[in-house]
Amino acid sequence: MAAITTIAFDADDTLWQSEQYFRLTQQRFAALLADHADPADLDNRLIASVSRNLQHYGFGAKGFTLSMLETALDITDHRVPGRVIAEILAAGRELLSFPVETLPHVDAALAAVQATHRLILVTKGDLLDQERKLAASGLAEYFSAIEIVSDKNQATYARIFARHTDGPEHTVMVGNSLRSDILPALAAGSHAIYIPHDLTWSHERADEPLAHPRYARIAHIGALAETVAHLQSP
Incomplete structure (x- = not known):
């Protein structure tokens, strides 16, 4: 693989x-x-x-x-x-001014995978608000590229993977939205890791691609490094 x-x-x-x-x-x-x-x-x-x-x-x-x-x-x-x-x-x-509260295990997980992988951020929403939240989070230093997009679909991921990665087959997308983070990234040819969140807007829900060979689900981001290693194991 x-x-x-x-x-x-x-x-x-x-x-x-x-x-x-x-x-x-x-x-x-x-x-x-x-x-x-x-x-x-x-x-x-x-x-x-x-x-x-x-x-x-x-x-x-x-x-x-x-x-x-x-x-x-x-x-x-x-x-x-x-x-x-x-x-x-x-x-x-x-x-637009609520405090930024990082989720559990985020800093440790990013530090662990940054040592072995290139990290990029792909987020959608208001440009100024997303820039504000990223700055307030203190996480910007982990990412070699940051893409703030109006929508996430197969074409969006294909463009981003072509620009910032070695190709979709060498990339994994990590996110909490099946509709925006997981399904279109898989359609673009990458791997995908789904991390459910307790609160998910109805627009972002979809059926899990449980049988997909490039898909995985984890309970929290602390399990990311192990799961990435498992995805690329023969």
């Missing part, structure tokens, strides 16, 4: 916490509109708005904030009070 020389990492909810802050913002949004909609219905309509707007705003806090505003206008038939609009905008700004 081809030796793995490069490990590519997702960032949000793979290296540091992210989804929990979106959930907190969503709860704040529900409280603001409690007099106008049932919480479950509001959540469904917000998720539908976010998913629908991905093609316009992309992934991240700014698109989420615009979708909250759109949902508030829709729920209230454009009668949402100005005070509520101001509170939604404040919640969106706060979403």
Whole structure:
């Protein structure tokens, strides 16, 4: 089997916490509109708005904030009070300033594999926000290349693997999203290691490719080095 020389990492909810802050913002949004909609219905309509707007705003806090505003206008038939609009905008700004909390085992795992592999970061979302989180995390020094992209699909990975690796067959992608990190990377020809996170947005869920020969699942990133070695063993 081809030796793995490069490990590519997702960032949000793979290296540091992210989804929990979106959930907190969503709860704040529900409280603001409690007099106008049932919480479950509001959540469904917000998720539908976010998913629908991905093609316009992309992934991240700014698109989420615009979708909250759109949902508030829709729920209230454009009668949402100005005070509520101001509170939604404040919640969106706060979403861009939450502290960066790295997940357990991350520093040790990156240090271990950096000694034997080239590491690159492949993350999607708001450019300024992702740059802020990477700087605050203190993890930038581990990566020889950093790619912040608007979406993750097979073409995205093919381009990144061609630019920064010895080829997809020599690369493994590590992440918490089956839809964004695992399936398109496998389709581009790489290996993939899935690390489930307790909180995963419904848009990022998909069926696990359990029978795929280049796929593995681990409970936490602390098992990464051993799993990479296993993937390239005959």
